[in-house]
Amino acid sequence: MVEAASFRGDFPILQRRIHGQPLAYLDSAATTQKPRAVIEALTVFYEQHNANVHRGVYTLSEEASALYESARAKVARHLGADSPRSIVFTRGTTEALNLVAAGWAGSRLRPGDEIVATEVEHHSNLIPWQMAARHTGASLRLARLGADQTLDVGHLLSLIGPRTRLVAVSLTSNVLGTVTPLGEIVARAHAVGARVVVDAAQAAAHLRFDVRALDCDFLAVSGHKLYGPTGIGALYGKPDCLEEVEPVQGGGGMIEWVEAQTARWGPLPARLEAGTPSVADAHALGAALDYLRPRMEEALRHEQRLTAYALERLLAVPGLTLFGPKKPVLRAGVFAFNLPGVHPHDAAELLDGQGVALRAGHHCCQPLMRRLGVTATLRASLAIYSSTEDVDRLVAGLSTVRAALAS
Amino acid sequence: MVEAASFRGDFPILQRRIHGQPLAYLDSAATTQKPRAVIEALTVFYEQHNANVHRGVYTLSEEASALYESARAKVARHLGADSPRSIVFTRGTTEALNLVAAGWAGSRLRPGDEIVATEVEHHSNLIPWQMAARHTGASLRLARLGADQTLDVGHLLSLIGPRTRLVAVSLTSNVLGTVTPLGEIVARAHAVGARVVVDAAQAAAHLRFDVRALDCDFLAVSGHKLYGPTGIGALYGKPDCLEEVEPVQGGGGMIEWVEAQTARWGPLPARLEAGTPSVADAHALGAALDYLRPRMEEALRHEQRLTAYALERLLAVPGLTLFGPKKPVLRAGVFAFNLPGVHPHDAAELLDGQGVALRAGHHCCQPLMRRLGVTATLRASLAIYSSTEDVDRLVAGLSTVRAALAS
Amino acid sequence: MSQDLYRATVLEHSRHPQNTGRVAHPTHQARAANPLCGDELEVTLRLTGQHVEQVRVAVRGCVISQASASLMSVIVQGHRADEARRWAGQWRSALEGEADLPPDLESLRPLLELRNHRSRTGCALLAWVALERALGQT
Amino acid sequence: MSQDLYRATVLEHSRHPQNTGRVAHPTHQARAANPLCGDELEVTLRLTGQHVEQVRVAVRGCVISQASASLMSVIVQGHRADEARRWAGQWRSALEGEADLPPDLESLRPLLELRNHRSRTGCALLAWVALERALGQT
Numbered sequence A, B: 001m002v003e004a005a006s007f008r009g010d011f012p013i014l015q016r017r018i019h020g021q022p023l024a025y026l027d028s029a030a031t032t033q034k035p036r037a038v039i040e041a042l043t044v045f046y047e048q049h050n051a052n053v054h055r056g057v058y059t060l061s062e063e064a065s066a067l068y069e070s071a072r073a074k075v076a077r078h079l080g081a082d083s084p085r086s087i088v089f090t091r092g093t094t095e096a097l098n099l100v101a102a103g104w105a106g107s108r109l110r111p112g113d114e115i116v117a118t119e120v121e122h123h124s125n126l127i128p129w130q131m132a133a134r135h136t137g138a139s140l141r142l143a144r145l146g147a148d149q150t151l152d153v154g155h156l157l158s159l160i161g162p163r164t165r166l167v168a169v170s171l172t173s174n175v176l177g178t179v180t181p182l183g184e185i186v187a188r189a190h191a192v193g194a195r196v197v198v199d200a201a202q203a204a205a206h207l208r209f210d211v212r213a214l215d216c217d218f219l220a221v222s223g224h225k226l227y228g229p230t231g232i233g234a235l236y237g238k239p240d241c242l243e244e245v246e247p248v249q250g251g252g253g254m255i256e257w258v259e260a261q262t263a264r265w266g267p268l269p270a271r272l273e274a275g276t277p278s279v280a281d282a283h284a285l286g287a288a289l290d291y292l293r294p295r296m297e298e299a300l301r302h303e304q305r306l307t308a309y310a311l312e313r314l315l316a317v318p319g320l321t322l323f324g325p326k327k328p329v330l331r332a333g334v335f336a337f338n339l340p341g342v343h344p345h346d347a348a349e350l351l352d353g354q355g356v357a358l359r360a361g362h363h364c365c366q367p368l369m370r371r372l373g374v375t376a377t378l379r380a381s382l383a384i385y386s387s388t389e390d391v392d393r394l395v396a397g398l399s400t401v402r403a404a405l406a407s
Numbered sequence C, D: 001m002s003q004d005l006y007r008a009t010v011l012e013h014s015r016h017p018q019n020t021g022r023v024a025h026p027t028h029q030a031r032a033a034n035p036l037c038g039d040e041l042e043v044t045l046r047l048t049g050q051h052v053e054q055v056r057v058a059v060r061g062c063v064i065s066q067a068s069a070s071l072m073s074v075i076v077q078g079h080r081a082d083e084a085r086r087w088a089g090q091w092r093s094a095l096e097g098e099a100d101l102p103p104d105l106e107s108l109r110p111l112l113e114l115r116n117h118r119s120r121t122g123c124a125l126l127a128w129v130a131l132e133r134a135l136g137q138t
């Protein structure tokens, strides 16, 4: 038995009942639930400190600016960045990756240059590179899925060559639950002078990592998958890499000097944050990290045990097809699977009737779905507050689904 | 006497004390304070309905999606748009204007084409057009400030000609407090086949307008200046105009079909909202509009009276230089001014010591500042919760500032 | 509501769908797909004058889209093309808005539960979208 | 705190600033600007060997930047260039971080209130930034 009781009480939504049943929330890979401390941080901000940032002189604006910058420092610390100046706030992973695609690749790549990504990527770590390639004339090469349903790292390494300028890869897959071994990839990329951008959307809350140790050039995360609010995320960049990113939005807060026809950009990271930022959401993301960091070790241990438990239980469901690796050591708590003869949307619908919330669909990974030979799957995913009971209820629910629907 | 008592109680932050004094918040043009209903909407969302949108099948995701789309409908109603499909959620006005600049102008303008904007614009409605012009080879022409310190509309009209493709203008200036008469501008622009994009950041909460009546093609607003949270805003576009906007970000939620090298975009407005949106902030913006709309008439009446009162009191301060028009009928509740021999930052600092919060600086309008012959000004701005007492305390504070600092 | 939905006639129709497959020599045909789940469906028709003589639907999809396709075929077969078009519009209005079901579409009522269930309305519309497309052909 | 700040020696120095204007034949000079408010300032120096013989500051700015410029000129004049550079760094560390003031900079203490007041630290640093730039010239 693995218990999460100490965390569960911190998440008010887990008291919700769905169709008369307690909520078993198994869609944390889509978005995590929020601890009370995060929700309260929003309230405190708006009731006590709300003002625009950008250095208003008066007390409230000083406070709002200080909270905003302190959140930046917390994100830097969580990712292991040397300096808060390496952190650009964005709406989420998608905006962060697009910022690199438009602001870095868009202005630096030339025909003949190559971007290397993978078939396993979320659309947010694929379409921006398609767009950058189309825009610049560079070409996009995708590493394939191996026969073992994990990324074929050997193939990825073989794609990195003298023309490679950028390698884009996720740290944790949102479908396979795999964790990409980045060490050799980064080394190879750097050896040919390419930059590496890491999609850490799924990793940020569930894996211990450090941008210094990874030695990646850019890394993207979403606050809402990190127990923080929607509307905030971050791009980490090494200082010299961020310096190479051209602003893609112009406006207030990012300039030093403006003439009628031209403007001189201000310093980083503000240069890449045009307009009023998501001040309150940034502050609440800081509160999420304050919540998570002292609990991180215990949380990861809990998630690992629960991952092993869920894997065992799911693999025991008759006929169930699990995608991705079957060994717990290799995987995060994300499980994509199907039941024979049952459409995933029907299954998700019937499970919802029992209070079990999980996702059905392509999970923004259409190319990967095609490789797996399906159009959609069910997906259950775990977080700090997930419990064995959630898993048990999923497994029990799957039996009733089969009974009701399987042909 | 003008009283705002009925509204003030709805805004918890107005209970704050600053240096032992009650808060007189006079920086609503930078960001408005939030009514309790908005703060509670965030809490209710995260405690009851939080899930990712993009059509998860289960109850929570259905609820989150419904709340998000219902907020879109409320924004559409507030702006007078025919359909929620005309509303694209963005982080704020800046992102909305940049979306038109990069997604519309960036892909449609050619060398020889002209963009017309004005010297009065906020950097967020100027730099995106500088960038689009540089990017496409189009040229940017700026209408000048008239001798009466309002936009020279005659000059603006004279700049609109056969090469004009886009006219970008603000509805309410965040420095002069002027309201731009858009009727003739829009008519002239349309007569030459140009699109009109309106920066309504300052107007959205303080002016009654309607995109149908304005007949503009695009219009941008910020939630945080509309009693809503930070991190959310909107771009309105006529359906055929939005159709012309190329996505500038790729990712989850905006596609219909993804291959390895290409993707087919999905329908509007999702096509222009890549990645997980600011779901909770959108919902809370909806709550802000629910709060504002039944009170709108009373609020505007209150703000108009208070504007007249503030104008009279400020003009009576010895030596004070007020920028922009001096007649209340012509202006919104935004007052940029200076005291002779007093640096605006020093004044703002001393006023803060008395609990009076107002902004000092260039207000993201450096070109306008140069036209006005200053580098910075003080700025006081009003909202639904502002009171005569706030104005009185400002005026009293200005005397002590003068006594302390004027040379 | 989910359980009810799946227990109703819906499940019957998905288990024993009517008019599946393809019409031998169709005069009209069209496909529709649901990008959310990748479901696909093809409607083939044989019209004689304005009369829908025969309808067949080939579905790869969820219970809802299967049931909706089967019900659609039963409703439409043997009726006039303009009626079929009108019913498609009425069904859309009922599902996406507040409109009530006309008597001719009474058999679809169990699927009307999807009204507050935006993620699945596409499944219940899929066959009708394909039908509209097929009838739109000249 | 604002009131205190403005009541202190600060105001005195801004009212009666020391060493204003320009050195007649400067050996070193530099400008600095605060983009936030447009304030500008020029430091001119005459060095004899490593010795800061004369300092003058021409300021158009707020009380804080004026007072800070005046205090800087008094502190630095007559001292060695490397000391002046060190003081500039120490003042920055004190203002932007937690470092304590060294005894030589004691006269700047009233301005240390700006530590928690990020919007104004630039004003208190402006003259020192220009000084560093001027001394950076070879």
Ligand SMILES: Cc1ncc(COP(=O)(O)O)c(C=O)c1O
Pocket (backbone or CB within 6 Å): A029, A030, A091, A092, A093, A094, A095, A122, A124, A125, A170, A172, A173, A174, A199, A201, A202, A222, A224, A364, B252, B275, B276, B277
């Ligand atoms: C692996 C991965 N990358 C990117 C994203 C996009 O994140 P967001 O939607 O927060 O921008 C997600 C989440 O949906 C994801 O799982």
Ligand SMILES: Cc1ncc(COP(=O)(O)O)c(C=O)c1O
Pocket (backbone or CB within 6 Å): A252, A275, A276, A277, B029, B030, B091, B092, B093, B094, B095, B122, B124, B125, B170, B172, B173, B174, B199, B201, B202, B222, B224, B364
């Ligand atoms: C006139 C005007 N335009 C644009 C903006 C930019 O709005 P935001 O910072 O919310 O993107 C502002 C506010 O700062 C403004 O006053």
